[in-house]
Amino acid sequence: MSLAPAPLPFLLPRRAAGLVPVLPLVALPALLALPLTYDGAGPADVVSGLVVVYCVIRLLRERRRPLSPTAAVVLGLPVVGLALAAMGASSPEAGFTGLCRYLQVFVLVPAAVLILVRDRTDFRVLAWSFVGLALWQGAVGVHQYVTGTGASYQGEEVRAVGTFGAHDVMGMATAVSLGLVCAVGIALGRAAVWQRLTATGCAVTLLLPLALSFSRGAWIATALTCAVQLVLTGLRRTLKVALAVAAVGVVLTGGFGIGTAQLQERIDSIARVGDAPDQSVVDRYTLWASAGGMWREQPLTGVGLKGFPEYRDGHATLALSSGSEIAGAGTEYRKQALLSPHNMYLLVLSEQGLIGLLALVGGWLALLVGGGRRLLRLRVRLRGYGRGGEDACGDGPGPVREPALDCGLVACGLLLWLLTDFVYGDIGGPSTMLIALSLGLAAWWALAGGERRDAVPRGAVPERVEGVAAR
Secondary structure: OOOOOOOOOHHHHHHOOOOHHHHHHHHHHHHOOOOOOOOOOOOOHHHHHHHHHHHHHHHHHHOOOOOOOOHHHHHHHHHHHHHHHHHHHOOOOHHHHHHHHHHHHHHHHHHHHHHHOOOHHHHHHHHHHHHHHHEEEEEHHHHHHHOOOOOOEOOEEEEEHHHHHHHHHHHHHHHHHHHHHHHHHHHHHHOOHHHHHHHHHHHHHHHHHHHOOOOHHHHHHHHHHHHHHHOOOOOOOOOOHHHHHHHHHHHHHHHHHHHHHHHHHHHHHHHHOOOOOOHHHHHHHHHHHHHHHHHHHOOOOOOOOHHHHHHHHHOOOOOOOEEEEEEEEEEEEEEEEEOOOOOOHHHHHHHHHHHHHHHHHHHHHHHHHHHHHHHHHHHHHHHHHHHHHHHHHHOOOOOOOOOOOOHHHHHHHHHHHHHOOOOOOOOOOHHHHHHHHHEEEHHHOOOOOOHHHOOOEEOOOOOOOOOOOOO
């Protein structure tokens, strides 16, 4: 007598089976842990396309609406500017590749996160995958600094770049910064005690590789984001954590002498952007001015997707160097062309014009306002519960179950980090997939329903929230 195979949920533990839908998203950060010794699309980019197809199949099988009208409008806003900019591209190939990339990063992958992340448990799993990737990349980066096998910096191969290589010096900085933001959000939230303690240890550990990345933009964005996360949890805690971080910094740089000279020079260069700036700052200012010139020629629609490299020299001054020098971390010395303004807002403005900028940034601001309001409302309600506030987050018996505070801190923190870092950088390289996932988590928090849907009477079985549509 043959037995039919049991369904998957009966073969796996119930808790593990419940995480199956979010595992394709967790696979994306996991793939970024692999050594990347090439330019162009990587395994995470390919798998992200499969994740989108997986979402479509799930929606067709379950016969349900993928997104709420609000979510569809917010995530669909960039399509307007992208379509116009694609039609104005210098070639059909440039327009098509640029359109696909922008849709992947700002529309399709965030929508997939909305669909596959159903509740705060799924959210935390994906946030912890960010932390795990950051710890791995940070460990590789610290090893590179200690052994002198990192990317070239001031004639020494000491710059921590992780597995991303010297051709993507911002990759490790992005991964470590986003992982640090997630760890801080979890540590400041009301998750289980073991999660908060583990997250605190991870956050402290990630400070060293972030410093050794020598990325001024990542430093500024991370410091601002973590400061805002702390302020949202109370001024007293902010002061305590600030003193602790200062003490750790003194021990690392003063007591052990970790990167003292190079870090001090890099920190000082932030204040010298207007007085004897280094060549990298000069190049950045020149590229920004070039992007502004392109926009003035085509103020509404820009010069077209992928058009910045073609129009750059026509608007740049002689102060622009021939390219950045890269070497080390397994890469031979070569010049890398400066093909973007290293400012996401100016890149969009120059290639997509005012229409594209307003559409893209308008969606981000909608997420920031919506997520911030929801987080503040939750904070007010938690203060009203007093000691029952922790139970109100769903970690014990209490009057209601609501999304945990750490989810809001992580989501708003990731979005704030992106909006700040976009002043100093833009999309490009494998780490761009982390930007897409971060936007998806921010969208889940801002658009996953109101407090009435999140609140579940005590004793009732909580219904898992599917992005913006309950199952």
